[in-house]
Amino acid sequence: MFYTLVRKDLLLELRTKEIIIPMFAFGLAIIMIFSLSFNASQEINHAFSPGLLWIIILFISSLGLNRMFALEKEFDAFTLTLAAPIDRGIIFLSKAISGTILLLIAEIMIIPPFIIFMNLTIPSDWHIMILILLIGDLGIMAIGTIVSGLSMRAKLSEMLLPILFFPLVSPHIIACVKATNYWFKGLSFINWQAWIYLMLSFALVFFLLGFMIFEYITEE
């Protein structure tokens, strides 16, 4: 059932592309604004870019989450999903995982223009960055799915989502920025593994909490 739900989300996105394309376009626009408004030397760009990257990821993920749950509201689709005879925790997991996959795709599209526009040189061990992105996205989407579940039926849900989402996710973002920063400076993994553990524990805590608590969020 979990696979069916994830497949449904991804198939829907494959056919309409109404989440990834706006995320990509919005991300591109922010990159442009950043590079134009700072107009800084390469050293400053290097120092700032990990933080900027995660700010962009945070913005596009809140856009994506909004869209993902707005889709569920159309034609009351979510009620039908809830009618399925499965644990609500599975619905949470499927939403969080498909959100992570979509966010990862959007990031992979965004990062090349980010590197070009910010004039960055990338360390050769880029596969570690994929790992950081993956763990980062898992954490973001775990808490993001809980918060979207809370705000989707509220009035002003588009406004409520970032107001709840940004403070809650802030410790995770600190860890992501730090890990990216150390990787970017070329330090060996042993020096900054604590950050990866912090990101993992954040993702784990909120995956478990979401799994347990989603039933109460979706109850009618």
Added chain:
Amino acid sequence: MKLFFSKRINVIVAVAVFTLMVFNIYNIINNTPMIPDQFWAQKIFYFHVPIAWTGFLSYFIVMIAGVLYLINKKTIWDHLGFAAAEIGTLFVVLVLITGPIWAKPIWGTWWTWEPRLTTTLILFLIYVGYFMLRTFGGHPERTSRYAAVLGIVAFFDVPIIFYSVRFWEERYQSHPQVEITKQNPEIIIPFLISLVIFTILFSFMLFYRVHVLRVTFNRKNN
């Protein structure tokens, strides 16, 4: 349901709490020693730390009330959670105000991004969201449920915020709550008295607020 102050016992308790608070302020101003290099700035210890303690205590109550509400759906837990969230946020705002007043003369800066301060600020921002969710949540029963969930989620976020900021900002600084344990009895005793009085004040406010919420709820539903 009767109004809170229509019961004589509540009036007596209110007067007693007020008297205790006046005594507490008098005690702090007159009966505590001046610390040589801090002077009056140090006196804020006696307010800042008890206020911070009660603030975090009430957020803990929000979490407990949230869990109980999700388990048995009794409105009393919802009212308790809401009241504790309101009072907690009031105290946390006071912490965020009294903290910089102390920090400016001692650290030489109003604000620094350091674990306790950052955790308190982030917690405050989460609770701003909490009240927005309460206001714009839509259906009342659903809003109560969402608020309970958010109270629990916020509570689990606190240790992670604390440790991530602690890793991030590696220098350590002296803190009112850390410093206080190193002092002599002349300081410790008035401090503990203040802590107890603030906790009593907090409990009284909580009872009052829960009562008001219940009265409002009953009037709306009858």
